[in-house]
Amino acid sequence: MDQDVAKKVRxxxxxxxxxxxxxxxxxxxxSDIIVTKSAIAFAISxxxxxxxxxxxxxxxAEEAAKAVxxxxxxxxxxxxxxxxAQAAPQTPGKRPGPPxxxxxxxxxxxxxxxxxxxxxxxxxxxxxxxxxxxxxxLKVGIxxxxxxxxxxxxxxxxxxxxxxxxxxxxxxxxxxxxxxMSIGPMLTGSQAVVWRGPMATSxxxxxxxxxxxGELDVxxxxxxxxxxxxxxxxxxxxxxxxxxxVSTPQDLALIDAQxxxxxxxxxxxxxxxxxxxxxxxxxxxxxxxxxIFGHGGARAAAGELGIPFLGEIPLVMAIREGADAGRPAVAxxxxxPEAQAFLTVARQLTETVSPRx
Ligand SMILES: Nc1ncnc2c1ncn2[C@@H]1O[C@H](COP(=O)(O)OP(=O)(O)OP(=O)(O)O)[C@@H](O)[C@H]1O
Ligand SMILES: [Mg+2]
Numbered sequence: 001m002d003q004d005v006a007k008k009v010r011x012x013x014x015x016x017x018x019x020x021x022x023x024x025x026x027x028x029x030x031s032d033i034i035v036t037k038s039a040i041a042f043a044i045s046x047x048x049x050x051x052x053x054x055x056x057x058x059x060x061a062e063e064a065a066k067a068v069x070x071x072x073x074x075x076x077x078x079x080x081x082x083x084x085a086q087a088a089p090q091t092p093g094k095r096p097g098p099p100x101x102x103x104x105x106x107x108x109x110x111x112x113x114x115x116x117x118x119x120x121x122x123x124x125x126x127x128x129x130x131x132x133x134x135x136x137x138l139k140v141g142i143x144x145x146x147x148x149x150x151x152x153x154x155x156x157x158x159x160x161x162x163x164x165x166x167x168x169x170x171x172x173x174x175x176x177x178x179x180x181m182s183i184g185p186m187l188t189g190s191q192a193v194v195w196r197g198p199m200a201t202s203x204x205x206x207x208x209x210x211x212x213x214g215e216l217d218v219x220x221x222x223x224x225x226x227x228x229x230x231x232x233x234x235x236x237x238x239x240x241x242x243x244x245x246v247s248t249p250q251d252l253a254l255i256d257a258q259x260x261x262x263x264x265x266x267x268x269x270x271x272x273x274x275x276x277x278x279x280x281x282x283x284x285x286x287x288x289x290x291x292i293f294g295h296g297g298a299r300a301a302a303g304e305l306g307i308p309f310l311g312e313i314p315l316v317m318a319i320r321e322g323a324d325a326g327r328p329a330v331a332x333x334x335x336x337p338e339a340q341a342f343l344t345v346a347r348q349l350t351e352t353v354s355p356r357x
Contacts, residue, residue: 116256132346157326
């Protein structure tokens with residue numbers, strides 16, 4: 001069924017002419033046409049500088065796809081970007097700059113939660129920090145920028161697809177007092193892996209700018225691991241208030257954390273601090289604490305790098321179980337020790353993002 005729609009889109013693109021005379025369907029810069037239950041997405045990559053000339057073709061492509069979309073949301077990106085591997089500027093200032101950053105109306109502050117390494121607990125921390133900020137009385141949203149492995153649906157128990165308004169704008173999920181948006185509910189199976197550089201950039205832009213966030217004091221962005229094209233794309237699209245780096249105490253994770261810190265610093269994003277996750281272990285039976293991972297490594301690294309240390313989160317089964325069940329600690333047991341650890345972190349960030357700042 002989705003295949004049929006993709007065919008229909010392709011046929012429709014065959015009637016659109018691009019500069020140079022070919023049809024858009026035959027144009028080599030056209031990506032695969034991705035069709036899911038609720039979305040149609042494809043990218044048109046053109047030589048740098050040709051974006052304007054192709055703009056009418058993009059508009060026509062969007063219209064053509066909408067005509068056969070059967071209610072699906074249509075995302076067509078048009079980029080004059082280089083391949084994603086070269087997208088990160090090697091020597092800042094040499095490359096023609098990306099389009100200027102523009103604020104997202106209604107959003108005062110944007111904080112990215114990143115890490116150098118995967119699986120250190122970014123998403124878990126992002127969700128609980130967002131909830132902690134909300135508990136301080138702030139209006140908070142959370143955006144899942146991990147297009148390759150979205151976690152918010154599971155962590156927050158998001159169900160169903162996001163509603164789309166008549167004007168094509170997403171209505172965010174509203175859960176535990178947060179506004180939340182993720183591409184996860186719109187994908188099926190392994191579709192996430194097909195995002196390519198320009199499409200990822202475009203999808204991120206749409207999630208960020210075509211969601212009805214309303215007024216937010218702060219939008220927390222859960223980043224994918226590492227320092228790849230999504231990170232670069234986010235920092236190029238919008239002015240970030242800052243980044244929070246999550247690391248585990250092990251040396252190796254900290255070396256990776258340092259890479260993430262370097263990336264944010266290079267792109268002039270203030271690093272607001274480091275959180276040490278899985279810092280120590282609390283035995284569920286006795287409540288005894290064990291520093292089996294060399295707890296304290298992140299605090300020491302933060303000191304050396306001149307970055308604030310925001311707090312340590314214990315490794316506890318309740319955090320994992322809560323995360324798996326869509327019941328984040330701060331929302332469901334705010335008085336528990338796990339939640340308190342996250343709240344300590346959130347309180348330190350509140351200063352930075354409170355409305356009066
Ligand atoms: N403090 C903690 N105690 C126990 N389990 C934790 C803790 N923090 C995270 N986890 C668990 O570790 C796993 C990885 O966490 P999470 O998905 O938040 O990491 P991530 O850094 O976002 O991963 P990815 O790089 O894949 O995005 C999850 O199963 C989560 O429940
Ligand atoms: Mg994650």
